[in-house]
Amino acid sequence: MTISRRRFLASAGALGATATASVLAQPVTPRPLPFLISTSSDPLLPKPGGKRVVICGGGWGGISAAKQLKKNDPGIEVVVLERNPVFFSCPMSNKWLVDVVDTNYLTWSYLDVAQTHDYRFIQTEVVAFERERRRVVTAQGYVDYDYLILGAGIRYNYEAWFGNDRKAADFTRARYPAAYIPNAEHFALKAGIQNFKGGDLVMTLPPPHRCPPSPYERACLIAGLFKQNKVKGRVIILDPKDSPKPITEGFQEAFATLYKDQITYVPKAVIQEVDPFNKRIRTAAGDFRFDHGILMAPHQAGDMAWKAGVIGRGADGKPSGWAAVDPVFLNLKDDQNVYVIGDAVGLVSPQFSFYPKAGHVANAHARIVARYIADRVAGKAPKAALPDNLCFMMVNTAPREDVAVRFRYHFNEQGVIIQEQIDDNLRRDDLVSEDFQWASRMYEDMFS
Numbered sequence: 490m491t492i493s494r495r496r497f498l499a500s501a502g503a504l505g506a507t508a509t510a511s512v513l514a515q516p517v518t519p520r521p522l523p524f525l526i527s528t529s530s531d532p533l534l535p536k537p538g539g540k541r542v543v544i545c546g547g548g549w550g551g552i553s554a555a556k557q558l559k560k561n562d563p564g565i566e567v568v569v570l571e572r573n574p575v576f577f578s579c580p581m582s583n584k585w586l587v588d589v590v591d592t593n594y595l596t597w598s599y600l601d602v603a604q605t606h607d608y609r610f611i612q613t614e615v616v617a618f619e620r621e622r623r624r625v626v627t628a629q630g631y632v633d634y635d636y637l638i639l640g641a642g643i644r645y646n647y648e649a650w651f652g653n654d655r656k657a658a659d660f661t662r663a664r665y666p667a668a669y670i671p672n673a674e675h676f677a678l679k680a681g682i683q684n685f686k687g688g689d690l691v692m693t694l695p696p697p698h699r700c701p702p703s704p705y706e707r708a709c710l711i712a713g714l715f716k717q718n719k720v721k722g723r724v725i726i727l728d729p730k731d732s733p734k735p736i737t738e739g740f741q742e743a744f745a746t747l748y749k750d751q752i753t754y755v756p757k758a759v760i761q762e763v764d765p766f767n768k769r770i771r772t773a774a775g776d777f778r779f780d781h782g783i784l785m786a787p788h789q790a791g792d793m794a795w796k797a798g799v800i801g802r803g804a805d806g807k808p809s810g811w812a813a814v815d816p817v818f819l820n821l822k823d824d825q826n827v828y829v830i831g832d833a834v835g836l837v838s839p840q841f842s843f844y845p846k847a848g849h850v851a852n853a854h855a856r857i858v859a860r861y862i863a864d865r866v867a868g869k870a871p872k873a874a875l876p877d878n879l880c881f882m883m884v885n886t887a888p889r890e891d892v893a894v895r896f897r898y899h900f901n902e903q904g905v906i907i908q909e910q911i912d913d914n915l916r917r918d919d920l921v922s923e924d925f926q927w928a929s930r931m932y933e934d935m936f937s
């Protein structure tokens with residue numbers, strides 16, 4: 490049938506009327522929020538023009554990675570998503586607890602360094618990952634990525650002590666904070682030890698934990714504070730290991746000669762039960778009552794690693810608690826554009842299991858992964874690289890003296906990563922200068 494011009498206009502009119510009616514019938518839902526207030530389901534940034542790397546977590550690993558990526562390839566768009574407004578350094582924070590350094594020494598501006606190196610810093614909570622869409626969801630909107638770097642840090646596994654007893658976990662966190670994660674806990678702990686009136690302060694150590702020698706440094710510095718202020722206080726270290734590790738002799742010597750009356754070291758004290766309400770702890774090495782505590786629950790990879798679904802499984806099929814990555818290239822085996830760096834990284838070697846969970850290692854991982862990504866963006870095959878580690882620990886403040894440990898890594902003939910550990914047990918003042926030089930180098934590397 491041919492359509493006459495008259496009929497066409499009539500039917501077009503009818504169609505138009507239907508279309509107009511259907512448009513009018515749609516509910517008009519004006520956006521309820523002002524333009525710049527976004528929700529999790531809005532895009533937080535426009536789609537990237539070129540390659541975008543999203544870094545989740547602006548701690549030692551994440552913030553190092555941001556600068557290194559821009560240095561390797563200024564053309565890469567780099568976005569850092571971090572919940573804290575300023576960077577607070579856990580390394581050197583034991584010294585801050587006893588006023589060897591002040592708060593300014595530990596805190597750094599995120600916005601300044603992001604401007605200097607032309608990357609974007611967004612203060613926000615990462616709430617979910619949609620890896621099949623290469624998308625990170627934050628409290629303020631979602632961000633799409635080409636490559637993802639997870640610098641998730643750690644979480645406290647209070648569930649290992651308290652199961653689903655949320656009240657006990659919350660009470661412990663508030664009253665006896667471990668201060669092993671950069672947040673308000675450090676300030677609560679500092680007030681707690683500076684105002685300590687005397688009695689027993691227990692410290693629990695879970696394996697593996699962040700910065701293996703740091704609890705012993707903390708014990709020495711707190712014991713030194715008690716001594717200096719003539720507080721009749723005792724630090725009781727409940728250690729599941731049979732001796733302090735690393736730097737065994739250096740710490741043992743400090744406990745025995747400097748803090749005979751202030752430190753009680755209890756080996757093989759595997760925790761069996763923690764009762765924070767009645768201030769009691771049951772361990773394989775005996776039961777303890779305490780007046781104050783630094784109750785460090787077992788550590789695991791931080792919440793973002795769990796939300797991203799990167800946690801491995803142990804031989805028993807249960808979650809290992811740490812990210813399962815390729816030990817050399819640090820990316821997921823089944824999702825190669827996702828990298829994990831720093832403390833969240835899981836098993837890397839049958840010889841030593843985990844890299845020490847140290848800021849130095851996180852910084853080295855960041856350099857290595859930034860290079861891998863820049864190479865891949867340039868179409869080159871990344872060349873394998875391994876980190877190193879170096880750690881200084883203050884054991885005395887009058888006079889100031891440190892001990893130290895160095896770790897080196899290499900491949901054996903089978904391609905397995907091998908660790909060499911060199912303890913420097915003799916406490917002395919020149920190691921204190923090296924300690925501060927190390928910190929300056931690290932801060933400069935991340936923030937200048």
Ligand SMILES: Cc1cc2nc3c(=O)[nH]c(=O)nc-3n(C[C@H](O)[C@H](O)[C@H](O)COP(=O)(O)OP(=O)(O)OC[C@H]3O[C@@H](n4cnc5c(N)ncnc54)[C@H](O)[C@@H]3O)c2cc1C
Nearest residue numbers: 546548549550572579580615642700831832846847848849
């Ligand atoms: C007392 C103490 C002393 C130490 N001393 C040393 C030392 O002398 N030398 C050394 O090398 N190391 C030391 N360390 C260890 C060092 O602090 C860690 O190894 C290092 O911070 C690990 O870096 P990371 O990037 O893996 O984790 P982190 O530095 O913890 O970074 C993780 C980041 O992710 C952020 N984040 C977590 N979840 C979210 C979320 N959902 N949304 C947004 N952001 C999120 C966190 O706020 C944090 O900034 C010490 C640690 C402590 C506690």
